[in-house]
Amino acid sequence: MPETREEILARIRSALRDAGDREVAAERAAIARGYIRSGHLGPEARLHLFMDRLRDYDAHVVETSADSLPRTIAALLAEHNQKKVIAAAGLPEGLLPGELSFIPEKQADIQDLNDCDGIVTICTSAIAATGTIVLTHGPGEGRRRLTLLPDRHLCVVRAEQVVETVPEAIERLGGLATHPLTFISGPSATADIEMTRIRGVHGPRFLEVVLVR
Amino acid sequence: MTIRVGESAEAPPFQKAALPLLEDPQLRKNVRHATDVIQRKRGLVVAEQTDWQELRNAASAIKAHTLRHLDHYLVQFERACTAGGGQVHWAADADEANRIIAGLVKQYGGNEVIKIKTMTSDETGLNEALERDGIRAHETDLAELIIQLGRDRPSHIVVPALHKNRSQVREIFRERMHLPELGDQPEDLTAAARHYLREKFLNVKIGVCGANFLVAETGSVCIVESEGNGRMCLTLPDVLISLAGIEKVIPLFQDLEVFLQLLPRSATGERMNPYNSLWTGVHPGDGPKHFHVVLLDNGRTGILADAEARQTLQCIRCAACLNACPVYRQTGGHAYGSSYSGPIGAIVTPQLLNMRQGQTLPYASSLCGACYEVCPVRINIPEVLIHLRGRVVREQKSTLDPEALAMKAAAAIFTSRTRFEAAQRLGRLGQAPMVSKGWMRNLPGMLGNWTRVRDLRALPPQTFREWWKAREKAAGKGSHA
Numbered sequence: 001m002p003e004t005r006e007e008i009l010a011r012i013r014s015a016l017r018d019a020g021d022r023e024v025a026a027e028r029a030a031i032a033r034g035y036i037r038s039g040h041l042g043p044e045a046r047l048h049l050f051m052d053r054l055r056d057y058d059a060h061v062v063e064t065s066a067d068s069l070p071r072t073i074a075a076l077l078a079e080h081n082q083k084k085v086i087a088a089a090g091l092p093e094g095l096l097p098g099e100l101s102f103i104p105e106k107q108a109d110i111q112d113l114n115d116c117d118g119i120v121t122i123c124t125s126a127i128a129a130t131g132t133i134v135l136t137h138g139p140g141e142g143r144r145r146l147t148l149l150p151d152r153h154l155c156v157v158r159a160e161q162v163v164e165t166v167p168e169a170i171e172r173l174g175g176l177a178t179h180p181l182t183f184i185s186g187p188s189a190t191a192d193i194e195m196t197r198i199r200g201v202h203g204p205r206f207l208e209v210v211l212v213r
Numbered sequence: 214m215t216i217r218v219g220e221s222a223e224a225p226p227f228q229k230a231a232l233p234l235l236e237d238p239q240l241r242k243n244v245r246h247a248t249d250v251i252q253r254k255r256g257l258v259v260a261e262q263t264d265w266q267e268l269r270n271a272a273s274a275i276k277a278h279t280l281r282h283l284d285h286y287l288v289q290f291e292r293a294c295t296a297g298g299g300q301v302h303w304a305a306d307a308d309e310a311n312r313i314i315a316g317l318v319k320q321y322g323g324n325e326v327i328k329i330k331t332m333t334s335d336e337t338g339l340n341e342a343l344e345r346d347g348i349r350a351h352e353t354d355l356a357e358l359i360i361q362l363g364r365d366r367p368s369h370i371v372v373p374a375l376h377k378n379r380s381q382v383r384e385i386f387r388e389r390m391h392l393p394e395l396g397d398q399p400e401d402l403t404a405a406a407r408h409y410l411r412e413k414f415l416n417v418k419i420g421v422c423g424a425n426f427l428v429a430e431t432g433s434v435c436i437v438e439s440e441g442n443g444r445m446c447l448t449l450p451d452v453l454i455s456l457a458g459i460e461k462v463i464p465l466f467q468d469l470e471v472f473l474q475l476l477p478r479s480a481t482g483e484r485m486n487p488y489n490s491l492w493t494g495v496h497p498g499d500g501p502k503h504f505h506v507v508l509l510d511n512g513r514t515g516i517l518a519d520a521e522a523r524q525t526l527q528c529i530r531c532a533a534c535l536n537a538c539p540v541y542r543q544t545g546g547h548a549y550g551s552s553y554s555g556p557i558g559a560i561v562t563p564q565l566l567n568m569r570q571g572q573t574l575p576y577a578s579s580l581c582g583a584c585y586e587v588c589p590v591r592i593n594i595p596e597v598l599i600h601l602r603g604r605v606v607r608e609q610k611s612t613l614d615p616e617a618l619a620m621k622a623a624a625a626i627f628t629s630r631t632r633f634e635a636a637q638r639l640g641r642l643g644q645a646p647m648v649s650k651g652w653m654r655n656l657p658g659m660l661g662n663w664t665r666v667r668d669l670r671a672l673p674p675q676t677f678r679e680w681w682k683a684r685e686k687a688a689g690k691g692s693h694a
Contacts, residue, residue, distance in 0.1 A: 008303050008514065012517060015515075016517065028464055033471075035267040036264045110449075129484065131484065131485070132485050143499040144444065166474050170466070177433065180493075180496050181433075181489075181491040188439070190440045192375075193374075193399040195247050198399050201355060201407055201439075202407060
């Protein structure tokens with residue numbers, strides 16, 4: 001209701017009569033942000049922290065080189081006998097093992113997503129301190145449902161994408177802020193029953209991260 | 214306008230509602246266990262965040278600033294969300310919000326919705342309102358599902374079914390999901406929920422969610438969750454409706470760097486919860502085709518108008534104060550008679566209801582301050598509790614009220630030395646029949662309300678003043694002190 005909008009805004013303004021100076025931008029700029037913004041770890045330590053934190057929340061982590069990436073992916077898929085695997089639209093050329101066949105994301109309907117053995121994506125950035133991968137759902141990252149319905153998510157992370165802190169990741173996302181964003185920290189989980197952490201309620205039960213360095 | 218907070222208008226006083234809960238050993242064991250586990254986990258991940266206090270200070274400052282400019286940021290959010298293809302609605306109270314949502318569901322031709330756990334929809338009684346309009350609401354959060362299938366009420370803001378243990382959950386699922394063979398391991402129960410809900414996720418066309426944060430700068434909505442049921446409801450349906458209190462707005466996208474560090478550590482003791490989702494209006498080719506936000510007042514502007522209690526609206530619903538509260542840990546959440554329980558509930562509920570109901574809630578606290586210490590946005594809950602107690606007393610004030618008379622008499626006695634000393638001597642004489650071994654445990658009449666739950670130390674045979682005088686006399690110094 002348009003009249004409700006005016007009524008609520010009027011009530012807010014009347015409630016704030018005592019609030020004094022109402023200069024928004026200057027007051028906002030004066031907010032003290034004394035927390036840690038940039039990390040202090042070297043590249044090697046940062047990547048180790050990232051892998052530790054991923055493992056701490058039940059993700060499976062494998063390191064590889066750019067040259068061996070397709071071979072590493074093939075080995076991971078074979079390990080769990082994944083045959084029906086969907087590849088995110090727009091994955092970089094040469095990332096997937098050429099000898100295997102993948103279902104292109106564009107051809108997969110919701111039932112395929114529900115029935116497949118797994119999916120492969122890349123990401124936009126990753127946070128070491130929290131063991132998080134960040135998707136902005138651009139090329140190679142899939143539509144949001146791609147990384148949600150299947151049981152296994154294999155995500156390729158390049159070393160230079162890994163930042164140490166949450167503020168660094170938010171800063172990197174700046175220009176993409178109005179994209180759909182998904183922060184993933186380990187596989188889906190719940191602790192709703194007696195606070196016992198159970199993996200895989202509705203999202204993927206298995207998160208496999210391939211770190212390329 | 215009718216402001217409603219769940220069923221709290223019909224709720225009995227806290228002190229009365231708490232009694233049967235205190236006599237339920239299973240419930241108390243479940244609540245104690247769950248709150249112990251979360252507190253332990255929280256302690257570990259908060260300790261490793263060396264800038265925790267700086268984050269709290271920043272969060273508190275950002276929220277206080279936002280509230281001081283709430284009109285500005287809401288209008289900015291509305292503009293940005295609309296530019297992204299979303300539609301913004303405003304609801305003055307619970308009924309209006311429910312009416313708008315039911316209207317939207319019908320407009321899109323639906324008769325059922327899938328829901329993400331939403332405190333605000335508990336507050337407005339959305340499920341019951343939809344039911345009356347012939348619309349079925351399916352809760353998809355595991356704990357909310359347990360509550361819905363068990364026809365129970367949530368007892369915690371983050372873990373609403375924490376008062377149930379695994380075998381109680383199994384009984385509910387066995388009966389309501391028709392699974393006679395279901396085991397009682399949390400894995401079995403979780404798998405049953407996964408199977409039960411997957412079909413709903415794939416078929417129901419309308420989703421309903423709340424919001425953890427509304428970003429004014431970008432018009433984005435942020436949902437923080439663990440299970441993936443949230444992502445299902447946000448991305449699979451054609452239509453998504455978000456119900457959010459007006460205090461959920463934050464100014465900048467950058468501000469998420471503060472709240473996304475504080476909320477998971479405070480709420481579930483995780484460095485980051487498994488999934489955070491942000492979206493801005495509609496994204497062609499990805500997710501719902503229609504997105505609506507309903508901005509809810511329902512008493513919030515009344516809280517905003519009370520400068521001393523305004524900080525209540527800084528809450529990000531992490532429930533750390535519940536887990537830390539010695540009162541909540543004894544009673545669980547049902548005693549608070551509201552969607553919002555624990556210390557934050559004790560200040561939110563009566564204020565939303567303009568102090569007309571829930572007047573016993575500000576007394577459901579020992580004022581120990583544990584809630585303030587763990588609050589990630591530094592709400593000084595004890596300070597607000599005392600302020601609200603003052604409001605309750607002022608509103609109930611009547612000169613014939615025995616407590617008011619007693620307070621008046623006490624004021625007269627305490628303002629005069631001779632009257633005070635006379636009262637002490639009189640009290641010593643008067644108390645004699647009620648004292649046993651230095652304690653009063655069973656006072657008569659109205660005073661019995663005190664000794665029913667506390668023992669009272671008897672007045673000593675000699676007061677400090679008498680001892681001081683006697684000591685000086687003995688030392689032969691006279692009484693010049």
